[in-house]
Amino acid sequence: MGFGKTVHSVSMLGFLQNAQQIHGPFLVVVPLSTLSNWAKEFKKWLPELNVIVYIGNHASREVGNVLYGDIYG
Numbered sequence: 001m002g003f004g005k006t007v008h009s010v011s012m013l014g015f016l017q018n019a020q021q022i023h024g025p026f027l028v029v030v031p032l033s034t035l036s037n038w039a040k041e042f043k044k045w046l047p048e049l050n051v052i053v054y055i056g057n058h059a060s061r062e063v064g065n066v067l068y069g070d071i072y073g
Contacts (some may be wrong), residue, residue, distance in 0.1 A: 006038060010045045017049065 009028065016022040030038050035053060042051045 006034075006041050007045070010041050013049075014046050017046070 013024075013026055013028075016026075017024070028038065032055065035055065039051055039053055042049060
């Protein structure tokens with residue numbers, strides 16, 4: 001807790017996207033308890049990326065829902 005894992009990960013994806021021209025998609029797997037915080041941090045630091053939160057049962061996770069995002073969590 002509090003070691004900057006989220007901000008470092010967001011920064012690395014921003015570096016890949018902006019400096020290296022690697023446009024993903026990227027997959028970020030996080031515990032459910034931290035998912036909303038991760039989504040907020042991406043919106044705060046990389047608002048140009050399309051973040052899709054991918055949770056739920058099989059029926060709620062249609063493949064078409066994730067085809068147009070940059071970040072999946």
